[in-house]
Amino acid sequence: MFKNIATIIKRNYACNHNNNILNILKSGQVGTEIVVQGWVKSMRNQKENVFIDINDGSTDKKLQIFIPQKITPYGVNTGSSIRVMGVLKHSPKGQLELNAENIDLIGECVLSKGYPFMPRKQYTLEYIRQYLQFRPRTNKFSSMLRVRSAANLAIHNFFCNEGFLNVQSPILTSNDCEGAGEVFKVIPESKEIIKSMIKEGLSLDEGFFNTKAFLSVSGQLHLEAACHGLGSVYTFGPTFRAENSRSRLHLSEFYMLEAEKAFIENIDGIMKIIESLLKSITQNILDTNQADIEVSSESPQSDFHWLDKKFNVLTYDEAVKILENNKNKYKEPFDTNDGFAKEHEIFLVSHLGNIPTFVINWPKNMKPFYMREFSDNTEKVSALDLLVPNVGELVGGSLRENSYEKLKEKIPEGTNLDWYLDLRKFGGVPTGGFGMGFERYIQFITGITNIKDVIPFPRWPHNCSL
Amino acid sequence: MFKNIATIIKRNYACNHNNNILNILKSGQVGTEIVVQGWVKSMRNQKENVFIDINDGSTDKKLQIFIPQKITPYGVNTGSSIRVMGVLKHSPKGQLELNAENIDLIGECVLSKGYPFMPRKQYTLEYIRQYLQFRPRTNKFSSMLRVRSAANLAIHNFFCNEGFLNVQSPILTSNDCEGAGEVFKVIPESKEIIKSMIKEGLSLDEGFFNTKAFLSVSGQLHLEAACHGLGSVYTFGPTFRAENSRSRLHLSEFYMLEAEKAFIENIDGIMKIIESLLKSITQNILDTNQADIEVSSESPQSDFHWLDKKFNVLTYDEAVKILENNKNKYKEPFDTNDGFAKEHEIFLVSHLGNIPTFVINWPKNMKPFYMREFSDNTEKVSALDLLVPNVGELVGGSLRENSYEKLKEKIPEGTNLDWYLDLRKFGGVPTGGFGMGFERYIQFITGITNIKDVIPFPRWPHNCSL
Numbered sequence: 001m002f003k004n005i006a007t008i009i010k011r012n013y014a015c016n017h018n019n020n021i022l023n024i025l026k027s028g029q030v031g032t033e034i035v036v037q038g039w040v041k042s043m044r045n046q047k048e049n050v051f052i053d054i055n056d057g058s059t060d061k062k063l064q065i066f067i068p069q070k071i072t073p074y075g076v077n078t079g080s081s082i083r084v085m086g087v088l089k090h091s092p093k094g095q096l097e098l099n100a101e102n103i104d105l106i107g108e109c110v111l112s113k114g115y116p117f118m119p120r121k122q123y124t125l126e127y128i129r130q131y132l133q134f135r136p137r138t139n140k141f142s143s144m145l146r147v148r149s150a151a152n153l154a155i156h157n158f159f160c161n162e163g164f165l166n167v168q169s170p171i172l173t174s175n176d177c178e179g180a181g182e183v184f185k186v187i188p189e190s191k192e193i194i195k196s197m198i199k200e201g202l203s204l205d206e207g208f209f210n211t212k213a214f215l216s217v218s219g220q221l222h223l224e225a226a227c228h229g230l231g232s233v234y235t236f237g238p239t240f241r242a243e244n245s246r247s248r249l250h251l252s253e254f255y256m257l258e259a260e261k262a263f264i265e266n267i268d269g270i271m272k273i274i275e276s277l278l279k280s281i282t283q284n285i286l287d288t289n290q291a292d293i294e295v296s297s298e299s300p301q302s303d304f305h306w307l308d309k310k311f312n313v314l315t316y317d318e319a320v321k322i323l324e325n326n327k328n329k330y331k332e333p334f335d336t337n338d339g340f341a342k343e344h345e346i347f348l349v350s351h352l353g354n355i356p357t358f359v360i361n362w363p364k365n366m367k368p369f370y371m372r373e374f375s376d377n378t379e380k381v382s383a384l385d386l387l388v389p390n391v392g393e394l395v396g397g398s399l400r401e402n403s404y405e406k407l408k409e410k411i412p413e414g415t416n417l418d419w420y421l422d423l424r425k426f427g428g429v430p431t432g433g434f435g436m437g438f439e440r441y442i443q444f445i446t447g448i449t450n451i452k453d454v455i456p457f458p459r460w461p462h463n464c465s466l
Numbered sequence: 467m468f469k470n471i472a473t474i475i476k477r478n479y480a481c482n483h484n485n486n487i488l489n490i491l492k493s494g495q496v497g498t499e500i501v502v503q504g505w506v507k508s509m510r511n512q513k514e515n516v517f518i519d520i521n522d523g524s525t526d527k528k529l530q531i532f533i534p535q536k537i538t539p540y541g542v543n544t545g546s547s548i549r550v551m552g553v554l555k556h557s558p559k560g561q562l563e564l565n566a567e568n569i570d571l572i573g574e575c576v577l578s579k580g581y582p583f584m585p586r587k588q589y590t591l592e593y594i595r596q597y598l599q600f601r602p603r604t605n606k607f608s609s610m611l612r613v614r615s616a617a618n619l620a621i622h623n624f625f626c627n628e629g630f631l632n633v634q635s636p637i638l639t640s641n642d643c644e645g646a647g648e649v650f651k652v653i654p655e656s657k658e659i660i661k662s663m664i665k666e667g668l669s670l671d672e673g674f675f676n677t678k679a680f681l682s683v684s685g686q687l688h689l690e691a692a693c694h695g696l697g698s699v700y701t702f703g704p705t706f707r708a709e710n711s712r713s714r715l716h717l718s719e720f721y722m723l724e725a726e727k728a729f730i731e732n733i734d735g736i737m738k739i740i741e742s743l744l745k746s747i748t749q750n751i752l753d754t755n756q757a758d759i760e761v762s763s764e765s766p767q768s769d770f771h772w773l774d775k776k777f778n779v780l781t782y783d784e785a786v787k788i789l790e791n792n793k794n795k796y797k798e799p800f801d802t803n804d805g806f807a808k809e810h811e812i813f814l815v816s817h818l819g820n821i822p823t824f825v826i827n828w829p830k831n832m833k834p835f836y837m838r839e840f841s842d843n844t845e846k847v848s849a850l851d852l853l854v855p856n857v858g859e860l861v862g863g864s865l866r867e868n869s870y871e872k873l874k875e876k877i878p879e880g881t882n883l884d885w886y887l888d889l890r891k892f893g894g895v896p897t898g899g900f901g902m903g904f905e906r907y908i909q910f911i912t913g914i915t916n917i918k919d920v921i922p923f924p925r926w927p928h929n930c931s932l
Contacts, residue, residue, distance in 0.1 A: 020629055020697060020698075022629070023629075037728075037729040037895070038697075039695065039893050040893075056697045056728075056729075057631070057695050057696035057697035057698070057728075058629060058696075058697055058698075079892055079893045080893050081893045081894065081895045083729075106729075106894070106895050106896070107868075107890070107892070107893045107894035107895055108892075108893075109892045109893040110892075113891060113892070114891075115892045132691070132885070133691045133885040133886070133888050133889060134691075134695075134888070134892070136633075136691060136692045136694070136695035136696055137694065137695035137893070138695075142695055142696060145631060145633060145692070145696060146631060146696075148632070148633075148634075149631040149632040149633065152622065152632045152634075153622050153623070153626050153632065156618065156619050156622050157619070157623075160619050163486055163488070163489075163524060165523070165611060165612060165615040166614070166615040166618045166619065167602075167611060167614075167615065167922050168614075168618075168704070168721065168921075168922060169922065169923065170719060170922070170923040170925060170932070171637065171704045171706075171719055172706075172718065172719050172925045172930055173930070173932065174930045174931065174932065175932065182654075182655075182656065182659070183654075183655045184652045184653065184654055184655065185652075185653060185654070185655045186650045186651070186652055186681065187650065187651060187653075188648075188649070188650055188651070188708035189648075189649045189650065189651045189678075189680065189708065190648065190708065193648070193708060193709075193710055196710065197710055197927060197928070199928075208708065208718075208927065208928075209718075209925070209927075209928065209929065209930035210928045210929070210930075211930055212655075213925075213930045214655065215652065221932075222922070222923055222932060225598070225599045225600075225602060225932070226602045226611070226922060228602070228603065229505065229523050229600075229602035229603035229604075229608055230523035230524075230602055230608060230611060230612075231486060231504075231522045231523035231524055232486075232523070232524075237703060237704065238634070238637045238703065238704070240637075240638075242654035242655065242656065242659060242674065243659075244659055244662065244663055252638065252674075252675075253636060253637055253638050255634065262503075262522075262523075263503040263522075263549075263572075402573075419598070419599040419931075419932050420599070422599050422600070423599060424573070425579060425580075426545055426573070426574075426575045426576075426579070426581045426600070427505050427506075427545045427546050427547045427573045427574075427575040427603070428547065428572070428573035429503070429547045429572050429573055430572070455634075456633050456634060456635065456636070456688070456692060457635070457636040457688055459636060459638045459675070459679075461663060461674065461675075462663070462665075462674075462675065462676045463675065463676070464638055464639070464640045464675035464676075464677055464679045465640065465885075466636070466639065466640065466641065466687075466688060466691070466885050
């Protein structure tokens with residue numbers, strides 16, 4: 001038995017993570033003397049003793065500390081950080097608890113100095129969102145962050161297993177074709193730097209890079225360049241939209257997972273990857289972080305009955321027919337010129353058993369220029385949307401136009417995309433791919449309704465705190 | 467035996483990645499009929515037959531195709547894409563080769579139409595860099611991209627195993643304190659959007675977010691907020707510098723790996739994580755992609771003798787003494803006011819056996835405000851740099867000032883970092899962390915000298931192609 005706290009702490013540092021609460025609760029070594037550190041989540045006084053629930057972020061679970069009141073330092077309260085030495089025991093109810101022999105206050109947390117969370121009070125997500133610096137300490141949000149972290153890992157491992165290479169597409173780009181004006185431009189803050197660099201005839205916006213530079217709205221076009229050589233590639237990183245949207249599904253900065261595959265001749269191949277991706281990563285998260293999903297979720301809880309069902313596939317025309325036959329079941333009138341509103345998407349999925357649903361074979365005029373036309377019907381393109389419960393559209397994808405001549409005709413005027421055409425001109429191959437909004441995926445599996453609550457530091461119109 | 471190519475292709479799609487060249491060469495199923503697709507890397511004519519080396523990006527290896535000239539379509543040449551059906555056999559030399567029964571030209575590659583690479587010619591990295599859209603098709607660069615992808619995966623798995631959570635720090639931030647003016651600012655391209663949103667009294671730059679917004683130069687401060695609640699966290703994403711630097715070690719957009727750990731009381735704990743990280747991920751990459759490292763490397767080849775050595779640790783004062791005692795061994799004079807130049811860093815590492823070397827205990831005035839002062843010497847801070855062969859400084863880290871009062875004194879004026887102070891004011895804990903330039907890491911292990919050649923789409927002053 002180590003009685004010297006310094007010795008134990010030193011030993012602890014050698015493999016610190018083994019001593020986090022997740023591992024302590026897993027290993028369950030009753031009778032072992034340990035040191036544990038974390039934040040006080042709640043306290044209950046009971047005659048001469050105190051029960052303290054402590055959490056260190058490694059799990060949603062708390063470790064209960066049992067300690068005599070007389071050795072509990074002044075200042076230990078909800079929100080403060082402590083270090084505790086003691087012996088693991090089973091409580092009368094059979095749960096692991098720590099019989100503390102020593103407790104140190106590391107950092108106080110005094111409400112009257114302005115801490116915005118009172119003990120034992122529930123706060124709305126809107127309230128918590130005002131204090132982004134403290135949000136990772138709250139139960140719901142830290143559970144969401146663990147789900148997000150597990151999803152990140154599952155995504156990288158999924159693509160590795162499927163033979164895809166990670167190729168980080170650029171954030172700064174001189175292409176703005178896709179954004180149609182709703183992009184952010186990027187210039188040095190320092191006018192001196194621009195002036196010292198600018199070449200004759202260029203505007204200030206072009207001074208640093210010799211061209212205007214924008215924040216990427218999608219890595220797809222660059223990913224296609226990598227795909228023509230590496231075969232199967234994906235990128236997973238931030239993308240940006242300068243839209244004045246207040247929707248619960250939109251942010252100015254959000255994460256996109258995009259994948260592209262060479263030698264793919266039909267849309268089934270893309271649907272197969274997407275279905276396999278969603279089932280695999282969701283099952284992975286459930287295996288490791290099911291409790292976090294439950295804690296982070298808003299009621300009603302998300303259900304996962306779709307995990308062992310085949311995803312639905314219907315054509316755009318079939319989807320329109322369902323909407324037209326069910327006009328009384330949604331509010332916003334459906335107009336084929338406007339495409340599906342979120343309400344229509346959610347209705348379609350629920351009409352089909354709340355199983356994720358691919359809608360394929362879209363009218364050409366509703367999709368971007370690079371999607372591949374049918375050979376026997378030039379009014380339709382080989383595109384897909386995947387609709388899911390809670391959020392509606394989660395994934396969009398297509399085969400890409402791989403004919404140099406057709407693509408050249410369809411490329412919007414004024415864009416500088418000769419390099420993109422080059423991919424087809426020299427050693428071109430049929431490719432296809434898709435993009436998934438990562439935050440929407442987290443909303444889908446947790447049921448959290450506002451996208452601002454599924455990203456660590458949300459940025460949206462009129463808001464860029466911290 | 468399947469004789470119908472369409473049937474085989476269909477079967478192939480069901481589990482396409484199993485049929486890439488990496489898996490074909492691994493499984494080595496002689497006598498099996500397969501379909502393979504890829505790009506022609508080289509061709510040799512031999513009387514009535516043709517040998518074609520084909521690659522599909524899944525490996526650095528080529529699969530040799532053996533085919534009668536009379537059934538080889540016109541247009542199959544270096545750079546073009548083909549689909550081949552045939553039977554795997556051992557060549558007379560014992561290597562696997564494909565006896566082709568059928569070959570289809572998928573995409574031609576006609577030099578006279580402007581393809582910039584001639585068959586059998588070697589090009590410099592500078593030349594290749596002019597054609598970013600084709601770069602992933604070249605041998606060296608595709609090997610580098612596979613190394614980079616393997617490193618990405620190894621990093622995420624390392625941190626998961628060590629109990630760290632991935633928390634994506636924001637790219638857009640209203641803090642510019644660290645960049646000291648050398649930051650990019652971000653505004654919507656559309657003046658209409660700004661005008662429709664701007665509130666009274668704000669500048670155009672503040673119109674969209676109600677504040678100026680910049681591209682992040684580091685995720686550390688935000689990571690510290692997540693660390694106070696989650697314990698052990700990391701972020702791995704793009705960061706930006708608006709510096710007019712033409713160095714072979716600097717880009718305007720580059721990837722940083724940053725980690726932060728709570729309850730850490732001394733710099734040894736941070737060094738331990740860094741050493742373990744570098745050894746673990748490098749060993750992982752060598753296990754899966756050693757050939758890619760060799761192909762991508764410039765001569766002389768990187769050596770990995772440091773993998774089973776303990777990293778060196780010396781203090782800043784000791785490092786200065788070594789430099790002062792060896793003035794004749796480097797060109798640029800060393801001045802304690804300027805800190806180490808790259809040449810000094812490289813000299814120090816080579817002087818110490820080309821083993822990665824930590825330099826610790828730095829003068830306070832050479833490091834940022836948030837690093838923790840020694841309790842017994844307020845002129846020094848608990849900071850570290852890790853110097854490595856090829857690149858010099860690879861990692862920087864420190865304990866963070868966790869005293870609210872001291873930090874408040876040291877925070878630069880005019881910054882809006884009350885939220886950062888709040889982390890110490892309420893439930894503060896000792897933390898420490900580090901940041902590693904990902905491209906420099908790739909340079910370190912491959913020996914590639916120019917940082918522009920270790921990122922898919924490099925951005926630097928006067929350059930933002932594609």
